[in-house]
Amino acid sequence: MPESAASAHTVAQALARGSGMSLQRLDVQLLLLQALGRSDAGRAWLLAHDTDPVPDAPMQAFVQLCRRRADGEPLAYLVGIKEFFGLSLHVDPRVLVPRPDTETLVEWALQTLAGLAPAPRVLDLGTGSGAIALAIQHARPDARVTAIDASAQALAVAQANAQRLGLPVAFRHGSWLQGQNEIWDLIVSNPPYVAEGDPHLAALTHEPRAALVATGQGLDDLRAIVEQAPPHLAPGGRLLLEHGHDQAGAVRALLAAHGYSDVTSRKDLAGIERCSGGIRPAQR
């Protein structure tokens, strides 16, 4: 039966149909709101209108969204929005979907900045959607935040987010710190760190591979940043990196081998060592 014949669904029936596609209830609810053009109304609207008819066109759009979700597309791409650190970010397949794990890095960055003089200089490497840079700028309006990405497409997403949120982050196109000649008080990054061939990648095929995968067991980009950062850090300046669930030891070893001091790691909400960092090596 073609979808167009499936007219006269109520809101409740549409939700049941989505749930029947073995999707999570929350996802189904958000996709129906999206299809109805009522994303801002919230899920309570669905409860209050459960006997309302869902016209043909939004019903078809809803079924299509449910199919894409069932096929593994991130919910954030389907609804176009992801909440991160209290900010509403627009996301699409040009950028990685910001993860809650990355809030650990932002919290650590903000604690680091709390101990510094006003107007600290902050750099976010591989900014993607702009999540980290924008969260820091939002929490610290006095900070001078720069964000770099090697993907012009990602920068367009990040810049649009900054504009929408009215946050004055400065964006630049570039590969890690190559060609940069400034000094920052804090450098943060959530670089690609998934190893090529990691079975985990099978579930991430809708996100940009360049934002996820690094050579050298996932460590080559982390290593490049550890190597390049020292001349760009102010005395006492700190480098903070997000990495994979099993990379904390390796990243601490890299930092130590390059002379960083106070090398430590932080756990994410799941209790996994998710970020590591250190203070700029002493000048030789």
Ligand code: GLN
């Ligand atoms: N945390 C992401 C994931 O494993 C990876 C992000 C990254 O490579 N920086 O799904």
